[in-house]
Amino acid sequence: MNGDNHADLLQPPSNVEHAVSERTASHYTPLPTYRLPKGEHRHYQQQYADMYFARLAQLKPAVEQIASEAWADFEIGGETASRKDRVLDVREGELCWIAGTLYMEMPLKPNVLEDIGKEHWIAAPPPRVKYDTGGGLGGDSERGAHAGGGKGLAGAQIMLEDESGRLRLTGGYLSGGLLVTGAIVAVMGTENSDGDFEVLDLRVPDLPRQPSRWETEDGEAALQGKSVTTKRPISGKVAIISGLGVSGVEGDTLLLDLLLEYLLGESADPASQEQAASISRLIIAGNSLSHSSPIPSREELAAAAKKGGRKTYGYDSASYNAAPTDHLDQWLATLLPSIPITLLPGEQDPTSTSLPQQPIHAAMFPHSRAYMNPPTGPEGPGWFDSTTNPAEFSADGWRFLGTGGQPVDDVYKYLPDCEERLEMMEAMLRWRLTAPTAPTAPDTLWCYPFQDGDQFVMKECPHVFLVGNQPKFETAVVEGPLGQQVRVLAVPRFKETGELVLLDCETLVPEVVRFEVFDEG
Amino acid sequence: MPPKRKSSGPRAVPTRTPSNPQSTLSFHGKQNKVTKPGVAPATKQTKKDPARLEDTARAEIKTEATPDPEEPTTAETAITQQADDEASTFALPAAQHHPDAETHETLGGRAEESDVGATGGKAATGWLADEETRARSLTETQIKLYWRQKEALRLAPRVHQEGMTVYEKVLREWDMSGQFGPCIGIARLKRWKRANALGLKPPVEVLAVLLREMEGGNGKAQRAYVDELMSSRFVET
Numbered sequence: 001m002n003g004d005n006h007a008d009l010l011q012p013p014s015n016v017e018h019a020v021s022e023r024t025a026s027h028y029t030p031l032p033t034y035r036l037p038k039g040e041h042r043h044y045q046q047q048y049a050d051m052y053f054a055r056l057a058q059l060k061p062a063v064e065q066i067a068s069e070a071w072a073d074f075e076i077g078g079e080t081a082s083r084k085d086r087v088l089d090v091r092e093g094e095l096c097w098i099a100g101t102l103y104m105e106m107p108l109k110p111n112v113l114e115d116i117g118k119e120h121w122i123a124a125p126p127p128r129v130k131y132d133t134g135g136g137l138g139g140d141s142e143r144g145a146h147a148g149g150g151k152g153l154a155g156a157q158i159m160l161e162d163e164s165g166r167l168r169l170t171g172g173y174l175s176g177g178l179l180v181t182g183a184i185v186a187v188m189g190t191e192n193s194d195g196d197f198e199v200l201d202l203r204v205p206d207l208p209r210q211p212s213r214w215e216t217e218d219g220e221a222a223l224q225g226k227s228v229t230t231k232r233p234i235s236g237k238v239a240i241i242s243g244l245g246v247s248g249v250e251g252d253t254l255l256l257d258l259l260l261e262y263l264l265g266e267s268a269d270p271a272s273q274e275q276a277a278s279i280s281r282l283i284i285a286g287n288s289l290s291h292s293s294p295i296p297s298r299e300e301l302a303a304a305a306k307k308g309g310r311k312t313y314g315y316d317s318a319s320y321n322a323a324p325t326d327h328l329d330q331w332l333a334t335l336l337p338s339i340p341i342t343l344l345p346g347e348q349d350p351t352s353t354s355l356p357q358q359p360i361h362a363a364m365f366p367h368s369r370a371y372m373n374p375p376t377g378p379e380g381p382g383w384f385d386s387t388t389n390p391a392e393f394s395a396d397g398w399r400f401l402g403t404g405g406q407p408v409d410d411v412y413k414y415l416p417d418c419e420e421r422l423e424m425m426e427a428m429l430r431w432r433l434t435a436p437t438a439p440t441a442p443d444t445l446w447c448y449p450f451q452d453g454d455q456f457v458m459k460e461c462p463h464v465f466l467v468g469n470q471p472k473f474e475t476a477v478v479e480g481p482l483g484q485q486v487r488v489l490a491v492p493r494f495k496e497t498g499e500l501v502l503l504d505c506e507t508l509v510p511e512v513v514r515f516e517v518f519d520e521g
Numbered sequence: 522m523p524p525k526r527k528s529s530g531p532r533a534v535p536t537r538t539p540s541n542p543q544s545t546l547s548f549h550g551k552q553n554k555v556t557k558p559g560v561a562p563a564t565k566q567t568k569k570d571p572a573r574l575e576d577t578a579r580a581e582i583k584t585e586a587t588p589d590p591e592e593p594t595t596a597e598t599a600i601t602q603q604a605d606d607e608a609s610t611f612a613l614p615a616a617q618h619h620p621d622a623e624t625h626e627t628l629g630g631r632a633e634e635s636d637v638g639a640t641g642g643k644a645a646t647g648w649l650a651d652e653e654t655r656a657r658s659l660t661e662t663q664i665k666l667y668w669r670q671k672e673a674l675r676l677a678p679r680v681h682q683e684g685m686t687v688y689e690k691v692l693r694e695w696d697m698s699g700q701f702g703p704c705i706g707i708a709r710l711k712r713w714k715r716a717n718a719l720g721l722k723p724p725v726e727v728l729a730v731l732l733r734e735m736e737g738g739n740g741k742a743q744r745a746y747v748d749e750l751m752s753s754r755f756v757e758t
Binding site (some may be wrong): 057 | 699707
């Protein structure tokens, strides 16, 4: 009959070779900087004073060097600034400079003793967005508090602290800069008749030394006796995403599926697929699950208390919902055969709540587990790296420092006027206190009581500092005094914005891919 | 049908009988209760109105804890574990005065060799240079000289320290030196190493005293005296 027409339908397999793009390989070296010892070797007996002491001892030399260079030939009224060893050594009327830790006393900051007292009497107030009340800087005369109608730090006291004691700081200079509890600074000024220190100038430790590209890999190869390869292949791009917010309840599957298809190269035209093939690694920076934190929020506690007087310890089979973890696991397991993934936990993920958050356990990922290294095997970068928050690793030679956003969010609460998160990230880099001890830890940010002093300060400047769970995408390059250049990235929440950040590993320039779902009506 | 097992009703302890050489598990009985006593829902018996004086008076509320004095507290175990960890980083084995002992099994296993190797120094052991050898080479006279120099700085002699040996006095002075950090919650040896790593130049004589105390088997010397005072679980009324 119509044999010719049917000839196209029934055909033997063709020999036409279709071009299959291959994904660029990723060079990855995770650094175990923020892994805590396991089990009985992890102690909680020590107090947080050790942390402040070690932080000051490590950063004091650096900040003093910068301060002495800056103020060596500073003169006011024929008087040069002299250096004082201890904070309490300042004398009235004498121009001097000192280094110490900043401490901000803000009336609305969460205070443990007040919380315990209030717990029995009033319902807890809703968490504050910012810790200030508005009004002038307290510490100035009463004129400041009443007359200043603008925003500011009313009732807040800023102090400089070291082993010897505390000194109250005043002066108009302070309202300009970013000041947060826990930052190590050097201040120059003089003591006035009230006993307060009037600040004329302020210096921070600034960025530390930055390693060159591929330094980690070359160093390791040299240690193992292998020859150092000088020729490195061209690197691809790194995809960074944050705030997937898988809840298992809402209809969040469509955006995730779109992302999945894009990364696997299943969707779009061959040109976009080529672009997707150059993505060598996916970094998920926190909050993959929507509300799986082990500590229930105040609302959940109130709801549970209302439900019935019976307290259930541990796992309540009636209320635990395994759907979110299952969904996330399936999603990861679909991606993993094609692309290596680094997973950082966030504030709402099922892992420890105090920084540094330990890796999400392999038991949560029964399917993706196949791509992880066995815990008793040789330590090596697994294809699927469930890592700590914050995490330091070397991808394609560049040193990355990633956090899930908690340090920056906490610093944000301290600054009354500032909405610029990039400024805060830059300040954190210059204070050398990025993670896990953001400057505000352990004051308002929960933190493990470190005793050794190793993980407190940033020893080496990263090339890329990425922070997840931010409200919108922002990026900048921070430059240091020795020529360091850090690419700072604020990664937005995927659930709200649908944005994926692609960072080109040859030029360190980011670009954004946006996924949108059209709403009906 | 499986063979019928001989069962003598609920028994609290699995017993070994000749007909039943295997010990069995018992999941019931008061001794094998899994739930915590506090979790049980309020039954009619426990509805005591605290406003009623008789109920409150009858209820026996223990007001004092009765801890077991022999059991070490968690703070003590943490400090001893820190001290052990630091002791294992010594390059020289502590029992050096028997070089020709072949199969001499020392008590409990002494400090093991630290594998300095390619990544030695700070990364592996925490020692920066040769502090350990220098500390071990100090003699008792040198330590006493150090202490005399320290006492000479004061105008008046120390009181309430008559019954203490020089070693104890040196260690207490070490605790109270605030420039090396807080002394509570950390073993003295670990504090010395931390101060050394931070470049604060702690006196090597203190390290010598600590090493001698460790060799002497005095584990209590690792914990600061104020630490014991501040975290005492027996509050005297």
